[in-house]
Amino acid sequence: MLVVTGVSGSGKSTVASRLADRLGLPFVDGDDFHDAGSIAQMRAGHPLDDEARAPWLARIRAWIDRRIETGEGGVVACSALKRGYRRTLTDGRGAVRIVFLEGSRDLIGRRIAARRGHFMPAALLDSQFATLEPPGADETPIIVGIADGPDAIVAAVVDRLGRPLGDLGG
Known part of the structure; x- marks a missing residue:
């Protein structure tokens, strides 16, 4: 099971989807788990607080628990910006x-400015970076720079997994 964060x-969504295809695993976008109220709040330019993110x-x-229970594994794209958010998804x-x-900030800002049809406005990027707590070594993350594009990122993640692909199930 992989959680692609950032x-x-x-x-995240592009890389996680391609990674899932490459590994033969199901993919889900964490954005699809937001309720309508949270999407409206973000669309209006207001970041979610911890209380709004909890559900x-x-x-x-x-979703992760169901995938683990069935032994099927999967790949989910989820910002999981804070250590506590990632702990919610990974503990036990x-x-x-975590990937x-x-x-x-400059590269990501250019990408957001060019993106169309997404509910997250460019105005919230600063709040994303302010909230971000990069994963520490104790989280054993796979950290990959994004400058080289999705295919190179996927190849780097697969290379760094360092275990047989079948071990990504439950």
Whole structure:
């Protein structure tokens, strides 16, 4: 089970989807777990607080739990900007690995400015970086820079997994 994390515009959904295809695993976008109220709040330019994020993270955690219970594994794209958010998704789940997409504010800002049809406005990027707590070594993350594009990122993640692909199930 992989959780692809990073700030909005880092390429989580694209990378996670391609990674899932490459590994033969199901993919889900964490954005699909937001309720309508949270999407409206973000669309209006207001970041979510911890209280608003809690049910969203619980829904993602439930999806992860179902995948682990069935032994099927999967890949989920989820910002999981704070250590506590990632802990909600990973604690007690040794089979869950964090993939953190790392990029500069400038590069990600350009990507968001070019993006169309997403509910997250560019105005919230600063709040994303302000909230971000990059994963520490104790989280055993796979950290990949985003400058080289999705295919190179996927190849780097697969290379760094360092275990047989079949071990990504439950």
